[in-house]
Amino acid sequence: MTDATAGSAPRTPARSLFAEDARTKRRNRAEARFRAYGLAAVVIGILALIMLLISILSNGLSSFRQTYVTFPVELAEARLDPQGNRNPEEIAAVTTFGYLPVMAMAFIEHVDAMGIEHDLSPQEMAAMISGEAPAQLRAMVLANPDLVGQTVTLEMLVNGRIDGYFKGRVTMASAERDNNVTPGQLVLAQALADAGAMETRFNWNFITAPDASGQRPEAAGLGVAIIGSFYMMLVVLALALPIGVAASIYLEEFAPKNRLTDIIEVNISNLAAVPSIVFGILGLAIFINFAGLPQSAPIVGGLVLTLMTLPTIIIATRASLRAVPPSIREAALGVGASKMQAVFHHVLPLAAPGILTGTIIGLAQALGETAPLLLIGMVAFVREYPAAPLDGLFDPASALPVQVYNWTQRSDPAFVERASGAIIVLLVFLVFMNAVAIMLRRRFERRW
Amino acid sequence: MSLAKLSVSVLAVAAVSATAAVAQSRDNVQVAGSSTVLPYASIVAEAFGENFDFPTPVVESGGSSTGLRRFCEGVGENTIDIANSSRSIRSSEIETCAANGVTDIIEVRFGYDGIVFASDINGPSFEFTQSDWYLALAANLPVDGEMVANPNTTWDQVRADLPAQTIAAYIPGTRHGTREVFDENVILQGCEDSGAMAAMMEMGMDEDAAEEACMEIRADGVSTDIDGDYTETLARITANPEGIGVFGLAFYENNTDRLQVATMAGVEPTVANIASGEYPVSRPLFFYIKAAHIGVIPGLKEYASFFVSDDIAGPFGPLAAYGLVADPELAETQAVIENEVLMGDM
Numbered sequence: 001m002t003d004a005t006a007g008s009a010p011r012t013p014a015r016s017l018f019a020e021d022a023r024t025k026r027r028n029r030a031e032a033r034f035r036a037y038g039l040a041a042v043v044i045g046i047l048a049l050i051m052l053l054i055s056i057l058s059n060g061l062s063s064f065r066q067t068y069v070t071f072p073v074e075l076a077e078a079r080l081d082p083q084g085n086r087n088p089e090e091i092a093a094v095t096t097f098g099y100l101p102v103m104a105m106a107f108i109e110h111v112d113a114m115g116i117e118h119d120l121s122p123q124e125m126a127a128m129i130s131g132e133a134p135a136q137l138r139a140m141v142l143a144n145p146d147l148v149g150q151t152v153t154l155e156m157l158v159n160g161r162i163d164g165y166f167k168g169r170v171t172m173a174s175a176e177r178d179n180n181v182t183p184g185q186l187v188l189a190q191a192l193a194d195a196g197a198m199e200t201r202f203n204w205n206f207i208t209a210p211d212a213s214g215q216r217p218e219a220a221g222l223g224v225a226i227i228g229s230f231y232m233m234l235v236v237l238a239l240a241l242p243i244g245v246a247a248s249i250y251l252e253e254f255a256p257k258n259r260l261t262d263i264i265e266v267n268i269s270n271l272a273a274v275p276s277i278v279f280g281i282l283g284l285a286i287f288i289n290f291a292g293l294p295q296s297a298p299i300v301g302g303l304v305l306t307l308m309t310l311p312t313i314i315i316a317t318r319a320s321l322r323a324v325p326p327s328i329r330e331a332a333l334g335v336g337a338s339k340m341q342a343v344f345h346h347v348l349p350l351a352a353p354g355i356l357t358g359t360i361i362g363l364a365q366a367l368g369e370t371a372p373l374l375l376i377g378m379v380a381f382v383r384e385y386p387a388a389p390l391d392g393l394f395d396p397a398s399a400l401p402v403q404v405y406n407w408t409q410r411s412d413p414a415f416v417e418r419a420s421g422a423i424i425v426l427l428v429f430l431v432f433m434n435a436v437a438i439m440l441r442r443r444f445e446r447r448w
Numbered sequence: 449m450s451l452a453k454l455s456v457s458v459l460a461v462a463a464v465s466a467t468a469a470v471a472q473s474r475d476n477v478q479v480a481g482s483s484t485v486l487p488y489a490s491i492v493a494e495a496f497g498e499n500f501d502f503p504t505p506v507v508e509s510g511g512s513s514t515g516l517r518r519f520c521e522g523v524g525e526n527t528i529d530i531a532n533s534s535r536s537i538r539s540s541e542i543e544t545c546a547a548n549g550v551t552d553i554i555e556v557r558f559g560y561d562g563i564v565f566a567s568d569i570n571g572p573s574f575e576f577t578q579s580d581w582y583l584a585l586a587a588n589l590p591v592d593g594e595m596v597a598n599p600n601t602t603w604d605q606v607r608a609d610l611p612a613q614t615i616a617a618y619i620p621g622t623r624h625g626t627r628e629v630f631d632e633n634v635i636l637q638g639c640e641d642s643g644a645m646a647a648m649m650e651m652g653m654d655e656d657a658a659e660e661a662c663m664e665i666r667a668d669g670v671s672t673d674i675d676g677d678y679t680e681t682l683a684r685i686t687a688n689p690e691g692i693g694v695f696g697l698a699f700y701e702n703n704t705d706r707l708q709v710a711t712m713a714g715v716e717p718t719v720a721n722i723a724s725g726e727y728p729v730s731r732p733l734f735f736y737i738k739a740a741h742i743g744v745i746p747g748l749k750e751y752a753s754f755f756v757s758d759d760i761a762g763p764f765g766p767l768a769a770y771g772l773v774a775d776p777e778l779a780e781t782q783a784v785i786e787n788e789v790l791m792g793d794m
Contacts, residue, residue: 095499097759131766135498174705177569213494214487214702215770292526294474296506374510377480381490383497383504384476396476396506409509409677411487411702 056427060420066203066218067163069129069192071110073103073137074151080141081148091145099134099141100126103156111188114195118188128185130157132212132219158198160217160414162189166200169417206421210383211398211406217414220407222422224382228298228397229367229429231389235302236309236366241359243306244313251314252321253343272311279308280372288376295377296396298386304376305366312365316358320351353444360437364430370401378402400426474525477505477751481515481532482625483677484561484696485733488767489532492755495766500754502747507532512625516736520545523740529748531736534561534625542791552739553791556752556781558761560773562697562722563629563729566707568689572611574710578728580606582638584615585671587664590647598666618684618693619665621675629731630694631663634712637728639663682706697722698771722773730773739790749785756781 015021020028077084079102081091104126111118111125133156140154141147157163161181164170166189175183192198209221255261283304287293293300324347332342373379379402386395398406400422407419479489486509497504508515512533519531520541537555545553565576583606588595603610620626639645639662648658665671674681674693681693682703692710697717700707709717713728721727735755742749754760756778761767763774775781783789 092501095759096495138498178705179701180704213490215491215766216494288526289521292524294526295478295528296508377478377506377508379508379510380480381486381493381507383494396478409483409679411678411699413703 056420056423059417060422060424062167062169063206063417063421064203065167065200066205067158067166067198067200068155069107069158069198070153070155071107071197072151072153073106075137075141075148076102077149081145086145086148088142088145091148092142094138096134096138099138103129103134103137110197111192114192114197116188116191116195118184118191120182120184120188124182124185125188128159128162128189130159130218131216132157157216157218158189160412162186163200163218164414165189166193167417169413206418207425210385211381211403212383213381214410214412214415217410217412217418220415220418222400222403222425224385225398225400225403225422226425227386227392228301228378228382228402229400231298231386231393231397232302232305232399233363233367234389235299235393236305236363237359239303239306240309240313240362244310244359245317245355247310248314248317248321249343249348252318253339253347268311268314272315275371276308276369277371277374279304280375282307283372284375294394294396296380296382297394298378298397298399299393300376301373301378301399302393304372305369308369308372309362309366312362313355313359316362317351317355320354320358321347323354324350350446353440353446357437357441360433360440364433364437367429367433368401368426370399370405373399373402379405381406400429475746476503477530477745477748478508478528479505479530479532479735480508480510480518480528481530481735482512482534482733483509484512484534484624484626485532485735487698487770488558488733488772489735489755491766491770492751492760495760496747496751496754500747500750502750505530505747505751511623513623516541517544519736519738520548520550522548523550523738525745527738529738529741529745530752533734533736534731535628536732536734537736537791550738550740554737554739554752554784554788555791556735556737556756556785557732557775558735558756558772558778558781559733559767559775560722560730561733561771562717562719562727562773563626563633563731564695564697564700564717565692565710565712566685566695566700567692567710568685569706569708571689571708572613573708574603574610574692575714576610576710577607577641577713578634578638579642580610580638581617581634582642582644582662583607585617585619585635585665586639586644586662587666588661590644590651593647593651595648595651595661597668598670601670614690615670616688616691617671618674618681618691619671620681620694621673623675625731626694626696629729633729633731635665636662696771697773701771719768719771719773723776732775733772737785739788742788749788752785753782756785 079098080094083090104122107129108122108125136156137154140152159181161170161175161178162185165186170178170181170186172183172186175181175186189198205219206221207226208223209219210224211221212219251261251264283300287300287303288295328346328350329342332346333339337345370379378397378399380396380398382396382398384396386392386397404419404422404426407415407422479493486507489507493505493507496502512535515528515531516533516537518528521527537553542553545551565574567574580603583589584600584603586598589598600606600615602612602614604612606615619630636659645658645662648661649655653661672684674684678695678699681695685691685693685707695707697719700709711717715721715727717727722730737748737752758778759765761772761774761778765774768774
């Protein structure tokens with residue numbers, strides 16, 4: 001070896017290693033270009049995300065705040081209980097249309113008593129308060145008929161346009177052209193706010209209240225949608241996890257490797273790529289038309305989403321079962337464990353973090369799904385809270401993504417803000433679920 | 449092993465509860481159909497839930513045709529009770545209904561909806577006639593005894609009085625009941641008014657063929673079908689201020705700070721003009737009740753009567769405030785529900 005090298009003439013490099021030749025330069029340039037492309041791709045992705053977040057947050061954050069007006073209302077006996085005997089049935093006979101003038105008169109009197117100058121008609125004054133307020137008043141009186149004849153001080157929602165003025169959505173200029181609000185109403189609202197009778201504050205009702213009709217955007221909330229989504233996730237978790245894990249354990253550990261299992265495997269992967277609306281059609285045909293389950297119910301939504309989530313869970317579970325080294329199975333079998341004991345005592349616990357992560361990601365995917373729910377009647381106007389499970393699973397309910405879809409279709413511009421607010425709530429849930437998935441993986445994952 | 453036990457018990461619970469559900473009876477009214485009627489129906493449903501001991505009805509949208517198709521699926525608790533529709537039920541749909549056992553239907557007309565033509569508030573204002581719309585949107589126009597592709601690209605080419613603005617129309621897609629009204633009351637009428645229909649018949653077409661040719665909308669990008677809702681039309685006009693969109697009167701009334709409305713044949717679309725029939729493009733709104741469900745589904749008849757009561761659907765009720773043109777013959781409608789008058793019995 002030494003001879004051979006010594007024998008040949010020492011090869012001096014034609015140039016310094018520090019001076020790049022043309023070929024190296026070209027290769028370095030290619031690498032630099034590739035890095036730039038990669039960086040550009042990441043930057044585009046981040047910019048898109050930032051733009052999305054900015055548009056959603058700037059539109060939607062205001063939906064978490066709402067304007068309220070506080071004034072005393074005299075619950076006149078003559079109007080609310082004409083017979084004067086506090087019979088709950090007779091009080092219930094007075095509809096919200098009967099409460100509207102009571103409330104409007106109280107508001108007008110209160111404004112006069114505060115000494116605020118205005119030239120609004122009584123109709124314009126009444127229109128400043130939300131349509132929800134008479135219903136709120138009526139519910140209160142029905143719950144406690146003794147209130148009739150007394151004066152109560154109430155905090156009530158104001159009309160969506162007035163609320164929009166305090167949030168900057170409605171301006172004096174737009175009010176000039178708007179048929180639903182006059183500049184005079186805005187001036188009075190500002191005067192009331194200055195006097196402390198009207199304030200904009202954090203609005204829990206946006207999270208807890210049910211949906212409201214197109215006439216009262218200020219009262220619309222996400223309560224029913226959040227419960228509906230939660231129920232559906234319960235159903236998905238209760239069905240997709242055991243079925244998915246059982247299927248993958250069988251396929252991975254017990255099933256013979258033959259043509260049939262190959263076909264099954266390919267079809268599971270295919271199923272994962274089927275558009276979600278297909279599962280909705282299936283759900284309508286099987287669960288509603290054939291099995292006779294009720295429409296608009298979280299149970300049907302949950303079953304449909306289970307079908308959609310199953311392939312995701314099976315694929316994730318099989319991957320994590322496969323990642324457990326064979327030596328662990330062999331060791332268990334070697335000390336006399338049965339195959340089932342080896343799987344359940346040793347393999348499954350080690351694969352559990354991967355399975356849970358896959359399940360949570362599958363759930364998060366199901367949480368944001370709207371298309372399959374369109375066909376099973378969940379894209380609906382639902383105001384009643386569903387009962388507690390299990391009965392509640394069969395009551396009509398809405399879902400978070402559905403609520404976003406519904407609100408974007410409403411004609412009142414105030415619903416744009418609420419739709420973005422609902423997106424924020426949905427995103428918070430998704431981020432939370434994905435964070436839990438990452439945390440589980442970090443904490444329990446084992447590497448071999 | 450505990451995981452296996454857990455999964456078995458969960459499956460058992462799910463199976464038991466699924467059987468329990470079939471036995472459970474529905475106590476809320478289920479409504480589906482027209483997206484034009486949806487806002488009205490949800491206002492009524494909300495007020496109904498507040499004022500009665502019945503639960504608030506569930507209202508779905510999806511379009512008149514979808515609603516009527518689901519209405520006609522059969523009788524029973526897992527079918528809807530009421531179909532909202534922005535057009536009257538077709539005879540083919542009545543046949544489908546009958547084939548599936550839905551023989552007793554109550555038709556309820558609760559008011560009128562104006563269809564308005566609106567553009568960006570900062571643009572020029574328009575005064576349309578039906579023939580303007582026909583000449584702007586028809587696929588082919590008869591010229592000297594021959595059908596030629598529509599050459600018009602700006603409104604002043606259609607009629608010299610109109611502003612020189614590029615034609616960009618956003619019209620409802622064929623899924624919507626509104627499209628049918630637009631086709632018949634605007635395009636077909638315009639075809640007749642402009643003399644195009646007569647010209648086509650002179651060319652040897654029979655009446656049906658001529659009508660069909662009249663209602664063929666150009667597909668060269670000048671006119672865009674909107675399959676979504678009016679919010680989508682509004683978004684298109686915001687993006688393209690030269691666009692002119694077809695809206696419901698109620699939607700326009702809620703967005704007067706961004707849209708200006710055009711007159712049609714010299715008539716402004718106001719509630720009064722629509723109620724009197726002077727404004728040419730309006731249509732009645734309906735809902736259809738499955739009579740077999742009355743007495744089975746609690747609150748169904750009460751909801752229907754409440755819907756057409758003077759408090760709600762009258763000229764000073766919340767529906768009128770939202771943009772509905774109240775039906776001058778509301779009393780008759782109330783009687784129809786009171787006496788449960790079926791279609792075909794009138």
